[in-house]
Amino acid sequence: MTIAARTAALEALPLDQLRRRTSTKWRSYPEDVLPLFVAEMDFPLADAITARLHEAVELGDTGYTPPDPGLRDAFVVFAQRRFGWSVQPARVRSTCDVMMGVVEILRAVLTPGDRVIVAPPVYPPFFDCVEEAGGVVERVPLLDVDGSWVLDLEGIERALEGGARAVLLCNPHNPTGTVHSRAVLARLAELAAAHGAVVVSDEIHAPLVQPGVDYTPFLAASPLAEEVGYTVTSASKAYNLAGLKCAVMVTASEQTAAVVRALPPEVEWRTGLFGALAAVAAWDPASDSWLDALLVALDENRRLLGRLLAEHIPEARYRLPDAGYLAWVDLRDLGWGDDPAGRILREARVALNRGPTFGAEGNGHVRINLGCAPEVLTEAVLRIAALVQR
Structure with a gap:
């Protein structure tokens, strides 16, 4: 039996809770920007990790x-x-x-x-x-x-x-x-x-x-x-x-x-x-069920992105990644130049990784973080699609 067949998808935290975080993903841009760039995820920690860190803090185990x-x-x-x-x-x-x-x-x-x-x-x-x-x-x-x-x-x-x-x-x-x-x-x-x-x-x-x-x-x-x-x-x-x-x-x-x-x-x-x-x-094996549920959520999101792009930005070229929560998307056919992420940030208020930073082979590309709620991913693609429709 596959993981997907026996495990429910892990659910991302709501945006209002995520915006209380102080990490790079949530402090690099104003609140009107959807941050789908740096490799941080929007899911809660595995319970075993949370419990271990809580224990360390309670003990003052910070040496x-x-x-x-x-x-x-x-x-x-x-x-x-x-x-x-x-x-x-x-x-x-x-x-x-x-x-x-x-x-x-x-x-x-x-x-x-x-x-x-x-x-x-x-x-x-x-x-x-x-x-x-x-x-x-x-x-x-x-x-x-x-x-x-x-x-x-x-x-x-x-x-x-x-x-x-x-x-x-x-x-x-x-x-x-x-x-x-x-x-x-x-x-x-x-x-x-x-x-x-x-x-x-x-x-x-x-x-x-x-x-x-x-x-x-x-x-x-x-x-x-x-x-x-x-x-x-x-x-x-x-x-x-x-x-x-x-x-x-x-x-x-x-x-x-x-x-x-x-x-x-x-x-x-x-x-x-x-x-x-x-x-x-x-x-620890205690965290395996969390990881399995995460993989289901990421599988659903990588496939969702494919459907969204096909429907709303058919010029985009995207291949289903075998691993991870980062999607590599070719936007060259949109004619938005070597760094389409710049325009997307300015006009759509979606922060993506800039393709050229991955080497010249990344010109015209963006990297999209899929480690988020499906609703956030959908909103991000719709915002970008609105630029195409203009």
């Missing part, structure tokens, strides 16, 4: 994060239960957030000036974190093949042959919601191994893969992937915990584990205590 707050064992059990992925607890180390983990790993494996492959359109901080680590971005864009986004393995091979030393992977991919196949990931590992390169995989969206979609953690793709790969992930995206600051770095070989162990102690000290407590609660 330093201990060396082992339970993250390793919690993640190991979660990875096995949700992904069928066997992880050794000793090869899990925490840090502040996913991008910090990426930067520190890249800094450890690169020589300043080394090139790092990214696959745009891609999460904008990828470009910045490569530079922060001392690397140089080498762009090998995704390919559009038979209506699907895929890694350009031939292009990656050429870049590696030309001296690139690392691949910064997004698995599942942000903003397209693409889940890379095991075969593609295994081939990527082969290419990296053949050229003495590494793969650093951001897998923060993994818990949000839709039922029925085959998801493979990079480190589980093949024995070679274990040798060349590093995974950085967090509970923050799936459970709406970004402000609490906690991520884990995962390895699968002694050589890569030694690199992570050798990172400065401060990398681990930056882990937030509340982030660690919340992540342990999120990865």
Whole structure:
């Protein structure tokens, strides 16, 4: 039986309650703007997370994060239960957030000036974190093949042959919601191994893969992937915990584990205590029913967006994402230029992510946050459609 068949959809909180929040999503724009940009969701927290944080506040448990707050064992059990992925607890180390983990790993494996492959359109901080680590971005864009986004393995091979030393992977991919196949990931590992390169995989969206979609953690793709790969992930995206600051770095070989162990102690000290407590609660089986209900809600919204666009903005091109709550929408046929989100914000009062920030391949595109009530998503599309009708 599928999750959708046995689980009711999680319901978003009402707008008047959401507007009391003080996070980026709710403090970046005036109240007449519908915020469907930054990756924050409008759903209540899982009960187990709320209870654990309440307990910590009541105890005044707001001190330093201990060396082992339970993250390793919690993640190991979660990875096995949700992904069928066997992880050794000793090869899990925490840090502040996913991008910090990426930067520190890249800094450890690169020589300043080394090139790092990214696959745009891609999460904008990828470009910045490569530079922060001392690397140089080498762009090998995704390919559009038979209506699907895929890694350009031939292009990656050429870049590696030309001296690139690392691949910064997004698995599942942000903003397209693409889940890379095991075969593609295994081939990527082969290419990296053949050229003495590494793969650093951001897998923060993994818990949000839709039922029925085959998801493979990079480190589980093949024995070679274990040798060349590093995974950085967090509970923050799936459970709406970004402000609490906690991520884990995962390895699968002694050589890569030694690199992570050798990172400065401060990398681990930056882990937030509340982030660690919340992540342990999120990865506990008690939170599985919440996650299942969230996936149903996101499935309904990704399909709703398709229907709304087809009816009201047929010029828009949109593909159902395999994972996550971020929709990548091509608006080039509207003739609104490289940055349609700018006009949409000014005239429709809907805040979307600007496509060009994901790389030149994002020109004419927008990223829409689906982690909201269906009524909010509907209102946003209708506001944009009114611009088209003008």
